[in-house]
Amino acid sequence: MNFHEQIKQGIPSVLPEAKPYPADANRAPKRKDILSSDEKQLAVRNALRYFPKEWHQELAVEFAQELKDFGRIYMYRFKPIYYMTARPITDYPAKSQQAAAIMLMVDNNLDPAVAQHPEELITYGGNGAVFQNWAQYLLAMKYLSEMENDQTLHLYSGHPMGLFPSSVDAPRVVVTNGMMIPNYSQPDDWEKFNALGVTQYGQMTAGSFMYIGPQGIVHGTTITVMNAFRKVLNKGENSQGKIFLTAGLGGMSGAQPKAGNIAKCITVCAEVNANAATKRHQQGWVDELIDNMDDLVARVRQAQANEEVVSIAYIGNVVNVWEAFFEHDIFVHLGSDQTSLHNPWSGGYYPVDISVEESNRLIRQEPEVFKEKVQSTLRRHADAINKHTARGTYFFDYGNAFLLEASRAGGDVMSENGIDFKYSSYVQDILGPMCFDYGFGPFRWVCASGNPEDLDKTDAIASRVLNKIMRESPEEIQQQMQDNITWIDDAKQNKLVVGSQARILYADAQGRMEIAKAFNDAINSGEIGPVVLGRDHHDVSGTDSPYRETSNIYDGSRFTADMAIHNVIGDSFRGATWVSIHNGGGVGWGEVTNGGFGMLLDGTSAAERRLKSMLLFDVNNGIARRSWARNEEANFAIKREMERTPKLKVTLANVVEDEILNNLSF
Numbered sequence: 171m172n173f174h175e176q177i178k179q180g181i182p183s184v185l186p187e188a189k190p191y192p193a194d195a196n197r198a199p200k201r202k203d204i205l206s207s208d209e210k211q212l213a214v215r216n217a218l219r220y221f222p223k224e225w226h227q228e229l230a231v232e233f234a235q236e237l238k239d240f241g242r243i244y245m246y247r248f249k250p251i252y253y254m255t256a257r258p259i260t261d262y263p264a265k266s267q268q269a270a271a272i273m274l275m276v277d278n279n280l281d282p283a284v285a286q287h288p289e290e291l292i293t294y295g296g297n298g299a300v301f302q303n304w305a306q307y308l309l310a311m312k313y314l315s316e317m318e319n320d321q322t323l324h325l326y327s328g329h330p331m332g333l334f335p336s337s338v339d340a341p342r343v344v345v346t347n348g349m350m351i352p353n354y355s356q357p358d359d360w361e362k363f364n365a366l367g368v369t370q371y372g373q374m375t376a377g378s379f380m381y382i383g384p385q386g387i388v389h390g391t392t393i394t395v396m397n398a399f400r401k402v403l404n405k406g407e408n409s410q411g412k413i414f415l416t417a418g419l420g421g422m423s424g425a426q427p428k429a430g431n432i433a434k435c436i437t438v439c440a441e442v443n444a445n446a447a448t449k450r451h452q453q454g455w456v457d458e459l460i461d462n463m464d465d466l467v468a469r470v471r472q473a474q475a476n477e478e479v480v481s482i483a484y485i486g487n488v489v490n491v492w493e494a495f496f497e498h499d500i501f502v503h504l505g506s507d508q509t510s511l512h513n514p515w516s517g518g519y520y521p522v523d524i525s526v527e528e529s530n531r532l533i534r535q536e537p538e539v540f541k542e543k544v545q546s547t548l549r550r551h552a553d554a555i556n557k558h559t560a561r562g563t564y565f566f567d568y569g570n571a572f573l574l575e576a577s578r579a580g581g582d583v584m585s586e587n588g589i590d591f592k593y594s595s596y597v598q599d600i601l602g603p604m605c606f607d608y609g610f611g612p613f614r615w616v617c618a619s620g621n622p623e624d625l626d627k628t629d630a631i632a633s634r635v636l637n638k639i640m641r642e643s644p645e646e647i648q649q650q651m652q653d654n655i656t657w658i659d660d661a662k663q664n665k666l667v668v669g670s671q672a673r674i675l676y677a678d679a680q681g682r683m684e685i686a687k688a689f690n691d692a693i694n695s696g697e698i699g700p701v702v703l704g705r706d707h708h709d710v711s712g713t714d715s716p717y718r719e720t721s722n723i724y725d726g727s728r729f730t731a732d733m734a735i736h737n738v739i740g741d742s743f744r745g746a747t748w749v750s751i752h753n754g755g756g757v758g759w760g761e762v763t764n765g766g767f768g769m770l771l772d773g774t775s776a777a778e779r780r781l782k783s784m785l786l787f788d789v790n791n792g793i794a795r796r797s798w799a800r801n802e803e804a805n806f807a808i809k810r811e812m813e814r815t816p817k818l819k820v821t822l823a824n825v826v827e828d829e830i831l832n833n834l835s836f
C-alpha cells in the first residue's frame with residue numbers, strides 16, 4: 171500500500187502484525203500504576219472500541235500487557251510503517267488544502283527528529299501528547315483526508331469524535347486537551363483518566379500540532395536573556411564578558427547556552443548529568459565542557475578578562491558553582507535556574523554532595539530521605555544566591571518553580587510581606603512588561619511546501635516588513651523591533667530548523683498582521699508556496715497561568731482563565747484553520763489553561779480577510795485584559811490600537827490614588 175492508501179484506510183482492514191519495540195527509540199517513562207482492577211478492565215474495554223470484534227481476544231491480551239508494562243495503552247502495533255515526517259503539503263491525500271496543512275503539522279509533531287518519545291506519541295516535556303494512541307492518529311488522518319471545506323473535525327483529547335457539517339469560515343479542526351471538571355484536575359487525575367484513555371496532557375504546542383523543535387525555546391530564551399541584561403547594565407554598556415549563571419542542559423534548559431551566545435555573554439550552565447551535558451556539547455549548543463571547579467574558576471576569569479562570548483557547561487551541581495563563585499569573588503551579572511523543579515521528587519532536581527546514581531537509588535528505595543536532601547539543597551541554593559544578590563546580582567525565576575519549591579523547603583526566598591517572593595519571575599520582570607503587554611509574542615510560521623528556499627524568502631519578507639514598521643514605531647517598542655530584526659536576519663545561520671521549514675519571531679499585532687499579509691501576497695503571486703501561521707501558547711492572550719504567563723497581572727484575576735477561553739472562541743469564528751484549548755503545559759496539570767491556533771495562508775482574498783480579523787483579536791484580547799489589570803504598557807498599546815482600528819472599543823481602567831485607599835479603614 172502506498173502512503174495515500176495507508177492514510178485513507180484509517181484503521182486497517184487486516185490486523186497488522188505485532189511489532190517489536192524499535193531498539194533505538196527513546197521510550198517514554200513508565201507511567202504510574204494507578205488504576206484499580208475494575209478500572210484496568212475499563213481501560214481495555216475503552217481501547218477495544220476502536221477495533222472490530224474479531225480482533226478483541228488477541229488485542230485485549232496485548233493491551234492489558236501494555237497497561238501493565240507502561241501504565242498506558244499506546245497500541246504500538248498500529249503505528250504506521252511509513253516514515254513519520256512533515257511532507258510537502260501536496261503529498262497528502264486531501265480534498266481540502268486546509269486539512270492537508272493540518273496533516274503536515276501532525277506528522278511534524280510525531281517526526282522522530284522532532285518528537286521526544288515518538289513511539290508513545292509524545293512530542294516534548296515528557297508527557298506532551300499529540301494523541302493518546304495510534305488508533306486515534308489513524309482515524310484522525312483518515313477524517314482529514316476525507317474532509318471538505320464545510321466540515322469540522324472535533325478532537326477530544328486526541329479522540330476524533332467525528333466530522334460535523336459546519337461552514338467554509340469555520341475551523342477545520344477543534345481541539346480540546348485535558349479539559350476537566352475543575353474539581354478533577356489534580357495531577358493524579360491526569361494519571362487516572364489518561365490511563366483510562368479518556369483525556370491527555372497536550373502540553374502547549376504538542377497537542378495543537380504547533381511544536382517546531384528547539385528553535386522556539388532558543389528564541390524565547392534569547393529574548394529573555396537580552397532583556398535581563400538591559401535591566402542591569404548601564405547605558406552604553408554591553409553584555410560581553412558579563413556572566414549569566416544558570417543550571418540545566420535538558421530538553422528546554424539546553425537552549426540557555428545557545429541563547430547566551432546569541433545574547434553575547436559568558437554563560438555558565440551547571441548540569442549534573444554528564445550525558446546531557448555531552449550531548450549538548452556534541453550538538454554545538456554549548457562551547458566548552460568543564461568538570462572541575464578550579465578549572466571552571468580559572469576559565470571564567472580568563473573569559474571575563476578577554477570579554478569573551480562563550481558558553482561553558484560545568485558538569486556538577488549548580489549549588490557548588492554559586493558557592494564557589496562567591497568564595498572566589500566572581501561577580502555574576504545574571505542568575506537563574508532551569509532544573510526541573512516542577513518535578514522535584516522524581517529526579518527533576520538533584521541534591522548536592524551525593525552522586526546522581528546515589529540520588530536515583532534514593533528516589534526508588536528511600537523517597538523520604540531523597541525529599542529531605544532535595545529540601546536541604548534548596549535551602550543552601552537559596553542562601554548562596556542571596557549572598558550574590560546582596561552584591562548586586564540580578565536573579566530571576568525561569569518558570570521552573572524554583573522559588574515555589576525553595577519556599578516550601580523553608581529557603582530564604584520570601585520578601586518581607588511574607589506573601590511574595592524576594593525575586594521576580596521572568597514574566598513579571600521581563601517578558602510581561604517588555605513584551606506581552608505591548609503585544610509582542612512568539613509568532614511562527616511553517617512553509618508548507620517543505621522547500622528551504624521558501625523559508626529564506628519568508629525570512630527576507632519578514633525582515634523587510636519589520637524594518638518598514640520600525641521606522642514609524644514609537645520609542646517604547648523600538649528595542650523589541652530591533653531585536654527581532656537582528657534575529658530574523660541571523661536566523662538562517664543559527665541553523666535551528668529541525669523537521670518542518672519553520673521560523674519563529676516575536677512580533678506585535680501590527681507586525682504579525684503585516685508579515686502575514688505580505689506572505690499571502692507572495693503566495694498569490696507564486697513567489698512562495700502556502701504558509702501555515704501559528705504561535706506558541708506562551709503568549710500575550712493564549713495562556714492564563716498565575717505563576718507564569720499571567721504572573722504580572724496584579725488585580726487578582728490571574729487565577730481566572732477567561733482570557734484563554736475567550737481567545738480560543740474568538741479565534742475560532744474569526745477564521746482560524748484550527749484552534750485548541752488545553753489544561754496543563756509547562757507548569758503542570760491544573761495550573762494553566764492555554765490555547766492556540768493554526769491558519770493556512772493560501773494566497774486568496776479569503777485568507778487575507780481571515781488573517782486580518784483573527785490576528786487583530788488574537789493579540790489585542792490579551793492586551794485589553796492586561797490593560798484592564800492596570801498594566802501601563804498594555805494601556806499604552808491598546809490605546810494605540812484603538813486609534814488604528816476605529817471598530818475596536820475597549821473598556822479602560824481608571825486608576826485610583828493610593829492616598830484615597832490608604833485612608834480607608836476596614
Ligand SMILES: NC(=O)c1ccc[n+]([C@@H]2O[C@H](COP(=O)([O-])OP(=O)(O)OC[C@H]3O[C@@H](n4cnc5c(N)ncnc54)[C@H](O)[C@@H]3O)[C@@H](O)[C@H]2O)c1
Nearest residue numbers: 418420421422423441442443487488509510519520569570
Ligand atoms: N518558562 C519557560 O519558558 C520555560 C522554558 C524552559 C523551561 N522551563 C522550565 O524549566 C525546567 C527545565 O525544563 P527542561 O525541559 O530542560 O527539563 P529537563 O528535565 O530536561 O532538564 C533539567 C536538567 O537539570 C539538571 N539538573 C537537575 N538538578 C540539577 C542541579 N542541582 N544542578 C545541576 N543540574 C541539575 C537535570 O540533570 C536535567 O538535565 C522545567 O521546570 C520547565 O518547565 C520553563
